[in-house]
Amino acid sequence: MIPMAASRKNFDALLAEEQLADPSFRAEWQRLAPAREFAATLLRYRAEHKLSQRDLAKKLGVSQPRVVKLESGEHNPEVDTIINAVRRLGIEFVLDVAPASRKPALVTARAQKSGAIAHDDVSVVAASSV
Amino acid sequence: MGKQPRAWIVDFDSDAVIDFEDVKSRGDRRAVFNVVQKLKDLGPDLPSPHMKSLKGEADLFELRPKQGACEARPIYARFGGRFMVLAVAAKKKDFDRAVAVASDRLSATVDRR
Numbered sequence: 346m347i348p349m350a351a352s353r354k355n356f357d358a359l360l361a362e363e364q365l366a367d368p369s370f371r372a373e374w375q376r377l378a379p380a381r382e383f384a385a386t387l388l389r390y391r392a393e394h395k396l397s398q399r400d401l402a403k404k405l406g407v408s409q410p411r412v413v414k415l416e417s418g419e420h421n422p423e424v425d426t427i428i429n430a431v432r433r434l435g436i437e438f439v440l441d442v443a444p445a446s447r448k449p450a451l452v453t454a455r456a457q458k459s460g461a462i463a464h465d466d467v468s469v470v471a472a473s474s475v
Numbered sequence: 476m477g478k479q480p481r482a483w484i485v486d487f488d489s490d491a492v493i494d495f496e497d498v499k500s501r502g503d504r505r506a507v508f509n510v511v512q513k514l515k516d517l518g519p520d521l522p523s524p525h526m527k528s529l530k531g532e533a534d535l536f537e538l539r540p541k542q543g544a545c546e547a548r549p550i551y552a553r554f555g556g557r558f559m560v561l562a563v564a565a566k567k568k569d570f571d572r573a574v575a576v577a578s579d580r581l582s583a584t585v586d587r588r
Contacts, residue, residue, distance in 0.1 A: 353486040353487060353488055353559065354486065354487050354489060354492050356485040356487065356511055356512075356560075359495075360512075369501075370501065370505065381509070381512060381513075385517065388516075388520075388521065388522060389516075389520065391522055392517065392520035393520075398524075413542060416525070416542070417542065418509055418512075459482075
């Protein structure tokens, strides 16, 4: 099923090239790593429970446009927003920020593997149980 | 869901990389990277409105950056545990052509296997 002969470029390589060519994109991409992980968490939950954005909004006690914003991955969520989602969805979400020079010590290897984003000067781990 | 990988492999057909160069605005490029990352994170579980099946094209799907608010549209297909972006429409007016091109590239890709 894998088109081995096709000439292709991996998405990660394309992303790395864009970050190299555009430092402002790189900074923004790094800054929004928690937003993307939180968005992916809500999307996984929605897929797993076969919910529409409207259904998820009802579960979270927010408006559907608010879910659109949270799923965009373009706005880092406030701590209160994370706590509300954890409370209402019964999930676990972790956010760990450490100096890039030091390996994060407060989160599991599983969390680091699934959600670690290296910044230029800090290491951010954002991961969830979903 | 628990058995699904945490991240999928997403490739761009080399011609789709060239298509993507036509997406000039920084905001649109960011939005495309963002939605492709969602495909990488969610794979076949990525829900609407971030993706959509293409009518009349059983094996092709469109990614909808900014949940449809951005005009750019990567067109992709699944190959087992991997995904391939086959074409990118930079603007709404390019969409039909991009779908046709993606369909041709899909056939060529399958033929090469």
